[in-house]
Amino acid sequence: MRHLAADRLARAKALVALYPQPRSALIPLCHLAQEQDGWLRPEAMSEIAELVGVTAAEVQGTATFYDMLHTEPVGTYVVSVCTNIACLLGGAQELLEHAESALGLRAGGTTPDGVFTLEESECLADCDRTPCVQVNHRYVGAQSAESFDRLLGDLRAGKLSDTVPAHGTLVRVQRTVGLVADRAAVAAERGAMAEAQAAQAARAPAPAGGGA
Numbered sequence: 001m002r003h004l005a006a007d008r009l010a011r012a013k014a015l016v017a018l019y020p021q022p023r024s025a026l027i028p029l030c031h032l033a034q035e036q037d038g039w040l041r042p043e044a045m046s047e048i049a050e051l052v053g054v055t056a057a058e059v060q061g062t063a064t065f066y067d068m069l070h071t072e073p074v075g076t077y078v079v080s081v082c083t084n085i086a087c088l089l090g091g092a093q094e095l096l097e098h099a100e101s102a103l104g105l106r107a108g109g110t111t112p113d114g115v116f117t118l119e120e121s122e123c124l125a126d127c128d129r130t131p132c133v134q135v136n137h138r139y140v141g142a143q144s145a146e147s148f149d150r151l152l153g154d155l156r157a158g159k160l161s162d163t164v165p166a167h168g169t170l171v172r173v174q175r176t177v178g179l180v181a182d183r184a185a186v187a188a189e190r191g192a193m194a195e196a197q198a199a200q201a202a203r204a205p206a207p208a209g210g211g212a
């Protein structure tokens with residue numbers, strides 16, 4: 001039984017067709033499924049595996065490697081507070097503790113209403129505006145305790161829906177072209193590469209002490 005909605009399934013098939021190897025679409029398809037559900041459900045991973053020709057375990061292995069892919073439910077808004085060195089010097093620890101208090105949870109947790117997940121993050125690459133905060137991977141600028149409270153209120157009230165889309169939405173513009181490769185050219189390049197590697201291996205000296 002299909003888990004992806006019909007339009008997403010069509011999009012998934014179109015994405016797979018963009019790549020010379022179906023498995024190259026694995027991560028784009030993970031994002032597609034995450035857009036639908038907010039996280040990667042096991043049934044979604046199974047369907048992705050089928051679409052790209054790998055095992056469900058391989059999809060899970062890939063998904064668990066990347067922070068931006070979630071294999072457990074998260075809140076509508078994932079609030080990331082950077083506590084790396086520049087932000088730490090800029091008051092990140094105090095902000096994180098304030099966030100935990102304001103949301104009534106510890107970093108890594110989700111509010112009971114499923115609206116917010118708070119996470120402590122490594123450097124978010126915006127070190128000149130500290131302490132740095134992202135919501136659903138969108139920068140929301142340096143935050144004080146007061147501005148953080150306002151931010152939570154605005155998110156709850158839906159005032160930021162234009163700038164902070166629902167969790168899982170990474171891009172607003174869908175790719176329609178690109179990465180289309182000439183499969184015959186790719187196969188020829190791979191063949192030439194394999195021949196070159198075989199020739200190199202044949203020229204390599206035998207390992208020392210390998211003979212009697």
Ligand code: FES
Binds near residue numbers: 083088125
């Ligand atoms: S140290 Fe926080 S964004 Fe770089």
